[in-house]
Amino acid sequence: GQNIDQPTEMTATEGAIVQINCTYQTSGFNGLFWYQQHAGEAPTFLSYNVLDGLEEKGRFSSFLSRSKGYSYLLLKELQMKDSASYLCAVRGAGNKLTFGGGTRVLVKP
Protein backbone atom coordinates (compact mmCIF):
# COMPACT_ATOMS: atom_id res chain seq x y z
CA GLY A 1 0.00 0.00 0.00
CA GLN A 2 0.93 3.64 0.10
CA ASN A 3 1.23 6.11 2.96
CA ILE A 4 1.63 9.83 2.35
CA ASP A 5 2.16 12.34 5.15
CA GLN A 6 2.05 16.12 4.99
CA PRO A 7 1.27 18.74 7.62
CA THR A 8 -2.36 19.62 8.07
CA GLU A 9 -2.02 23.37 8.16
CA MET A 10 0.55 26.15 7.79
CA THR A 11 0.34 29.91 8.16
CA ALA A 12 2.63 32.43 6.51
CA THR A 13 2.81 36.14 5.80
CA GLU A 14 2.29 37.75 2.41
CA GLY A 15 5.63 38.08 0.61
CA ALA A 16 7.27 35.33 2.66
CA ILE A 17 8.37 31.81 1.71
CA VAL A 18 6.68 28.59 2.83
CA GLN A 19 7.93 25.03 2.46
CA ILE A 20 5.45 22.17 2.54
CA ASN A 21 6.99 18.79 3.25
CA CYS A 22 5.68 15.44 2.07
CA THR A 23 6.97 12.03 3.07
CA TYR A 24 5.79 8.85 1.46
CA GLN A 25 6.07 5.09 1.66
CA THR A 26 5.04 3.28 -1.45
CA SER A 27 5.21 -0.06 -3.19
CA GLY A 28 6.67 1.07 -6.47
CA PHE A 29 7.31 4.68 -7.42
CA ASN A 30 6.49 6.30 -10.73
CA GLY A 31 6.46 9.97 -9.92
CA LEU A 32 5.30 12.57 -7.41
CA PHE A 33 2.85 15.37 -8.12
CA TRP A 34 1.82 18.55 -6.35
CA TYR A 35 -1.62 20.05 -6.82
CA GLN A 36 -3.26 23.23 -5.56
CA GLN A 37 -6.90 23.13 -4.51
CA HIS A 38 -9.02 26.10 -3.47
CA ALA A 39 -11.98 25.21 -1.26
CA GLY A 40 -14.76 23.53 -3.20
CA GLU A 41 -12.86 23.71 -6.46
CA ALA A 42 -10.98 21.24 -8.63
CA PRO A 43 -7.33 20.50 -7.93
CA THR A 44 -4.97 22.12 -10.42
CA PHE A 45 -1.62 20.65 -11.41
CA LEU A 46 1.48 22.44 -10.09
CA SER A 47 4.47 20.17 -10.57
CA TYR A 48 5.77 16.71 -11.34
CA ASN A 49 8.99 15.07 -10.15
CA VAL A 50 10.17 11.63 -11.18
CA LEU A 51 13.95 12.10 -10.77
CA ASP A 52 15.80 13.42 -7.74
CA GLY A 53 16.35 17.13 -7.62
CA LEU A 54 14.66 20.47 -7.85
CA GLU A 55 12.09 21.54 -10.43
CA GLU A 56 11.45 25.28 -10.59
CA LYS A 57 8.38 26.92 -12.09
CA GLY A 58 8.14 30.60 -11.40
CA ARG A 59 7.31 31.20 -7.74
CA PHE A 60 6.82 27.47 -7.13
CA SER A 61 9.56 24.84 -6.81
CA SER A 62 9.36 21.16 -5.98
CA PHE A 63 12.10 18.89 -4.72
CA LEU A 64 12.31 15.10 -4.65
CA SER A 65 14.59 12.61 -2.90
CA ARG A 66 13.54 9.10 -3.82
CA SER A 67 16.00 7.44 -1.42
CA LYS A 68 14.48 9.35 1.49
CA GLY A 69 10.87 9.11 0.31
CA TYR A 70 10.68 12.88 0.64
CA SER A 71 9.48 15.84 -1.33
CA TYR A 72 8.79 19.48 -0.65
CA LEU A 73 6.91 22.26 -2.37
CA LEU A 74 8.39 25.72 -1.97
CA LEU A 75 6.18 28.75 -2.45
CA LYS A 76 8.03 32.06 -2.74
CA GLU A 77 6.79 35.65 -2.61
CA LEU A 78 3.51 34.50 -1.15
CA GLN A 79 0.36 36.22 -2.34
CA MET A 80 -3.08 36.22 -0.76
CA LYS A 81 -4.39 34.13 -3.64
CA ASP A 82 -1.98 31.35 -2.63
CA SER A 83 -4.23 30.57 0.33
CA ALA A 84 -5.38 27.06 -0.59
CA SER A 85 -4.76 23.39 0.10
CA TYR A 86 -1.68 21.81 -1.43
CA LEU A 87 -1.90 18.13 -2.21
CA CYS A 88 1.03 15.77 -2.52
CA ALA A 89 0.29 12.74 -4.70
CA VAL A 90 2.39 9.68 -5.50
CA ARG A 91 1.97 7.42 -8.49
CA GLY A 92 2.86 3.92 -7.41
CA ALA A 93 2.57 0.42 -8.73
CA GLY A 94 -0.42 -0.20 -10.94
CA ASN A 95 -0.39 3.37 -12.18
CA LYS A 96 -2.58 4.54 -9.32
CA LEU A 97 -2.21 8.15 -8.12
CA THR A 98 -2.65 8.35 -4.34
CA PHE A 99 -3.14 11.71 -2.65
CA GLY A 100 -2.08 12.84 0.78
CA GLY A 101 -4.57 14.60 3.02
CA GLY A 102 -3.42 18.01 1.86
CA THR A 103 -1.83 20.98 3.63
CA ARG A 104 -4.01 24.03 4.13
CA VAL A 105 -1.91 27.18 3.71
CA LEU A 106 -3.25 30.43 5.09
CA VAL A 107 -1.54 33.59 3.87
CA LYS A 108 -1.96 36.59 6.17
CA PRO A 109 -1.42 40.22 5.21
Added chain:
Amino acid sequence: DSGVTQTPKHLITATGQRVTLRCSPRSGDLSVYWYQQSLDQGLQFLIQYYNGEERAKGNILERFSAQQFPDLHSELNLSSLELGDSALYFCASSGNLRGDYGYTFGSGTRLTVV
Protein backbone atom coordinates in the same frame (compact mmCIF):
# COMPACT_ATOMS: atom_id res chain seq x y z
CA ASP B 1 -12.39 25.76 -18.05
CA SER B 2 -10.08 22.75 -17.69
CA GLY B 3 -11.62 20.88 -20.62
CA VAL B 4 -12.98 18.12 -18.37
CA THR B 5 -16.77 18.44 -18.05
CA GLN B 6 -18.74 16.97 -15.20
CA THR B 7 -22.50 16.96 -14.83
CA PRO B 8 -24.47 17.67 -12.80
CA LYS B 9 -22.63 20.19 -10.62
CA HIS B 10 -24.93 19.59 -7.67
CA LEU B 11 -27.15 16.66 -6.77
CA ILE B 12 -29.40 16.21 -3.77
CA THR B 13 -31.04 12.84 -3.28
CA ALA B 14 -32.47 10.62 -0.58
CA THR B 15 -30.94 7.60 1.09
CA GLY B 16 -31.46 4.37 -0.80
CA GLN B 17 -31.61 6.07 -4.17
CA ARG B 18 -29.36 5.64 -7.20
CA VAL B 19 -27.60 8.40 -9.13
CA THR B 20 -25.38 8.65 -12.18
CA LEU B 21 -22.54 11.12 -12.48
CA ARG B 22 -21.19 11.93 -15.90
CA CYS B 23 -17.74 12.97 -17.10
CA SER B 24 -16.45 14.03 -20.50
CA PRO B 25 -12.64 13.99 -20.61
CA ARG B 26 -10.45 16.63 -22.19
CA SER B 27 -10.34 16.25 -25.95
CA GLY B 28 -7.82 13.56 -26.91
CA ASP B 29 -7.42 12.14 -23.41
CA LEU B 30 -7.97 8.40 -23.17
CA SER B 31 -7.71 7.88 -19.42
CA VAL B 32 -10.48 8.79 -17.00
CA TYR B 33 -10.14 8.65 -13.22
CA TRP B 34 -12.80 9.01 -10.53
CA TYR B 35 -12.06 10.38 -7.06
CA GLN B 36 -14.19 10.96 -3.98
CA GLN B 37 -13.49 13.82 -1.58
CA SER B 38 -15.44 13.92 1.65
CA LEU B 39 -15.56 17.05 3.80
CA ASP B 40 -12.09 18.09 4.96
CA GLN B 41 -10.59 14.88 3.66
CA GLY B 42 -8.18 14.03 0.91
CA LEU B 43 -8.97 12.69 -2.51
CA GLN B 44 -9.73 8.99 -2.47
CA PHE B 45 -9.08 7.13 -5.71
CA LEU B 46 -12.03 5.09 -6.90
CA ILE B 47 -11.34 3.75 -10.38
CA GLN B 48 -9.50 4.34 -13.66
CA TYR B 49 -10.54 3.60 -17.22
CA TYR B 50 -8.32 3.72 -20.27
CA ASN B 51 -9.84 3.68 -23.74
CA GLY B 52 -12.92 1.87 -22.52
CA GLU B 53 -11.26 -0.68 -20.26
CA GLU B 54 -10.94 -0.71 -16.48
CA ARG B 55 -7.23 -0.34 -15.62
CA ALA B 56 -6.96 0.33 -11.89
CA LYS B 57 -9.27 0.09 -8.92
CA GLY B 58 -9.10 1.78 -5.55
CA ASN B 59 -11.31 1.48 -2.52
CA ILE B 60 -14.50 1.60 -4.52
CA LEU B 61 -17.57 0.24 -2.77
CA GLU B 62 -19.53 -2.60 -4.34
CA ARG B 63 -22.54 -0.26 -4.46
CA PHE B 64 -20.56 1.92 -6.88
CA SER B 65 -19.77 1.07 -10.48
CA ALA B 66 -18.39 2.89 -13.48
CA GLN B 67 -17.87 2.53 -17.18
CA GLN B 68 -16.26 4.34 -20.07
CA PHE B 69 -18.09 4.47 -23.37
CA PRO B 70 -16.72 4.33 -26.95
CA ASP B 71 -16.86 8.13 -27.17
CA LEU B 72 -14.63 8.12 -24.03
CA HIS B 73 -17.10 9.77 -21.71
CA SER B 74 -17.50 8.00 -18.39
CA GLU B 75 -20.29 7.49 -15.90
CA LEU B 76 -20.08 6.71 -12.20
CA ASN B 77 -23.14 4.97 -10.80
CA LEU B 78 -23.84 5.16 -7.08
CA SER B 79 -26.63 2.99 -5.71
CA SER B 80 -28.29 2.30 -2.35
CA LEU B 81 -27.01 5.68 -1.27
CA GLU B 82 -26.12 6.33 2.35
CA LEU B 83 -25.60 9.59 4.23
CA GLY B 84 -21.85 8.89 4.25
CA ASP B 85 -21.74 8.97 0.47
CA SER B 86 -22.22 12.73 0.56
CA ALA B 87 -19.05 14.13 -0.97
CA LEU B 88 -17.47 15.89 -3.91
CA TYR B 89 -16.88 13.47 -6.77
CA PHE B 90 -14.14 14.48 -9.18
CA CYS B 91 -13.37 13.11 -12.57
CA ALA B 92 -9.91 13.63 -14.06
CA SER B 93 -8.41 12.76 -17.41
CA SER B 94 -4.95 12.27 -18.84
CA GLY B 95 -3.52 11.72 -22.27
CA ASN B 96 -1.97 8.36 -21.68
CA LEU B 97 -2.20 5.31 -19.45
CA ARG B 98 0.43 6.51 -16.98
CA GLY B 99 -0.94 9.98 -16.56
CA ASP B 100 2.44 11.57 -17.15
CA TYR B 101 2.61 15.26 -16.25
CA GLY B 102 -0.53 15.08 -14.18
CA TYR B 103 -4.22 14.75 -14.44
CA THR B 104 -6.68 17.44 -15.44
CA PHE B 105 -9.60 17.59 -13.07
CA GLY B 106 -13.17 18.57 -13.75
CA SER B 107 -15.00 20.94 -11.42
CA GLY B 108 -16.70 18.08 -9.61
CA THR B 109 -20.19 16.96 -8.69
CA ARG B 110 -21.30 17.79 -5.17
CA LEU B 111 -23.55 14.98 -3.97
CA THR B 112 -25.70 15.48 -0.90
CA VAL B 113 -27.61 12.49 0.45
CA VAL B 114 -30.43 13.40 2.84
